[in-house]
Amino acid sequence: MNNINKIGIVELIDRILEKGAILNADLIITVAEVPLLAANLRLALASVETMIKYGVMNDWLEAIDITEKEKLKPQLS
Amino acid sequence: MSNNALYIYGIIRTNKDWKEYGIKESNVFLINEGNFSAIAHSCEEKPYNSANTAEIKDLIFAHNRILDKAIENFDAVIPLSFNTIIKTSEEKTAEENLKSWLKDNEENLLGIWDKILGKKEYGVRIYYEKEKLLKKIKELHEIKQLQQKNQKESVGIAYLLKGKIKDEINKIAQEQIFEYKQNFFNNIKALVSDITINQSKILLDEEKDLLVSISILVNEEQIQKVNNYLVDSNFYFNIAGPFAPYSFVNHQKSNFQDHQKSIISKTPKTGGFCRDE
Numbered sequence: 074m075n076n077i078n079k080i081g082i083v084e085l086i087d088r089i090l091e092k093g094a095i096l097n098a099d100l101i102i103t104v105a106e107v108p109l110l111a112a113n114l115r116l117a118l119a120s121v122e123t124m125i126k127y128g129v130m131n132d133w134l135e136a137i138d139i140t141e142k143e144k145l146k147p148q149l150s
Numbered sequence: 151m152s153n154n155a156l157y158i159y160g161i162i163r164t165n166k167d168w169k170e171y172g173i174k175e176s177n178v179f180l181i182n183e184g185n186f187s188a189i190a191h192s193c194e195e196k197p198y199n200s201a202n203t204a205e206i207k208d209l210i211f212a213h214n215r216i217l218d219k220a221i222e223n224f225d226a227v228i229p230l231s232f233n234t235i236i237k238t239s240e241e242k243t244a245e246e247n248l249k250s251w252l253k254d255n256e257e258n259l260l261g262i263w264d265k266i267l268g269k270k271e272y273g274v275r276i277y278y279e280k281e282k283l284l285k286k287i288k289e290l291h292e293i294k295q296l297q298q299k300n301q302k303e304s305v306g307i308a309y310l311l312k313g314k315i316k317d318e319i320n321k322i323a324q325e326q327i328f329e330y331k332q333n334f335f336n337n338i339k340a341l342v343s344d345i346t347i348n349q350s351k352i353l354l355d356e357e358k359d360l361l362v363s364i365s366i367l368v369n370e371e372q373i374q375k376v377n378n379y380l381v382d383s384n385f386y387f388n389i390a391g392p393f394a395p396y397s398f399v400n401h402q403k404s405n406f407q408d409h410q411k412s413i414i415s416k417t418p419k420t421g422g423f424c425r426d427e
Contacts, residue, residue, distance in 0.1 A: 084273035084390040087348065089210055092396035093231035094161065094262070100247050102155065102195050102235045 153192040156181070156236045156244040159216045160189050160394065161228040161252070163263050170219055173198060173212040181245055183252035186259050189220055189227075190248070197233040217394040226267045228259065229394040262399050269343055269367050271398060272391030274376070276334055278327065278361045279386070287322050331362045334383075341375045342366040346397050361385070365397035 157173065165182045168189075172178040176191035198209050213232050220227040236244045236251075252259070287293060296318065300311045339345045344367040366376060373389075380387045 080273075080275060080388050081390045085214065085393065086210060088229075088271075088273075088393055088396035089213055089232045091231065092400075093229045093234070094399040096158070096230070096234060096236070096251060099239075100236050100251055102197065102237045 153194055154238050154244060155193050155195040156188075156190045156248055157193045157198075158188050158190050158230050158234045158236060158248070159213060159227075160220055160230055161186050161259060162189060162220055162224045162226070163187075163259075164224055168220075168223065170216055172216050173209055178216060181248055181252075183249040184256050186252050186256065186263075188248055188252060189216060193235060195235065195237050197235060214394075221270075221394060226263060226269075227394050228262055228266070228399050229396050231396075265344070266367065266395045266398060269369050269395065270373075270392035271395040272366050272368060272373060272376075272389050272393070273348065273363065274338070274366060274380070275363045275388045275390075276361045276380070276383075277359050277386040277388075278330060280359050283323055283326060284319065287319050287326070290322070293319060293322075327361065330385075334362055334385075335364065337379065338364065338366065338376055341379060342368050342372050344398050348397070367395055367398045 157176070159172065159178070162168075162180075163185055164180070164187050165185070166180075168180050168187075170178040170189075172191050176193065178189060178191045180187035181190050200206050200209070210232060217227050217229050236248050238244050239247060242250070288297075293315065296311065296315045300308050300315065303311055335345065335347070346365050348363040348365055366372075368376065377389065380389075
């Protein structure tokens with residue numbers, strides 16, 4: 074797995090867990106357990122190369138539609 | 151435990167019917183109120199969670215898949231974060247609570263919908279090359295002067311001056327990085343519908359030289375312009391997406407200084423990056 078795919082996953086998970094429209098707090102359930110989920114995910118991302126090595130996330134990477142572009146050029150010329 | 155709560159994926163502007171399969175193959179349906187409908191499934195009043203990484207990624211992917219499908223069918227979606235679950239209250243069911251919220255927030259939702267319709271979010275990460283930056287700074291006249299002066303000093307004074315040179319290089323580097331960030335932010339802002347600086351809690355090992363991470367809201371033409379600008383910038387960059395417009399459905403800070411203040415206040419201080427001069 075290259076760095077490009079890792080960045081795509083980080084970008085996606087950051088958004089799904091941290092962002093989005095906010096509903097009034099009194100309407101939604103207390104999500105005290107959710108940080109555990111987020112922590113698990115972040116730990117998973119830290120070892121994402123190992124997961125790919127064992128094929129854990131390959132299907133997911135193929136399924137998610139993350140288009141990425143990169144360009145390397147010399148800087149500070 | 152009964153399924154009397156509602157898991158909400160996002161909000162769309164429609165009063166038509168739409169069905170899908172969501173998290174854990176749940177039946178996803180729409181709950182309409184006025185101009186808008188919430189994309190929902192019935193669930194228990196507890197958040198989804200798992201100690202199993204594979205299960206977690208399935209949950210996350212299912213949430214994201216529904217939002218992608220909504221964009222395909224309705225040209226936009228106002229996304230909600232994972233595990234947004236509306237509960238019952240003493241007086242009202244979850245559906246009644248949701249409908250009240252949709253009704254009370256219709257004007258706000260109309261504003262957001264107009265802003266995001268036909269546009270998508272991308273994440274842009276721009277990197278700098280630390281070694282090249284430091285080399286450039288060391289070539290500056292003021293630094294060279296200090297280094298020349300240092301060579302003529304006694305051991306004790308030379309030691310103190312070495313620390314001063316290191317501090318000066320770090321200071322100039324921080325100023326340069328701030329200027330790069332500000333320029334990128336302002337130049338990209340001119341090309342897009344909206345922009346915000348990200349504060350990712352995950353920093354990959356390869357990203358220690360990350361200059362700035364931003365989210366942009368763009369149409370097809372605008373993303374091409376941003377790409378062309380970044381190619382011309384001669385900096386290494388990465389564009390990820392498209393995503394549902396997660397970063398643009400709440401109040402946004404509109405200028406670089408506001409973003410910067412917010413980030414500085416939340417970021418732990420780190421040491422200077424010129425460690426050995």
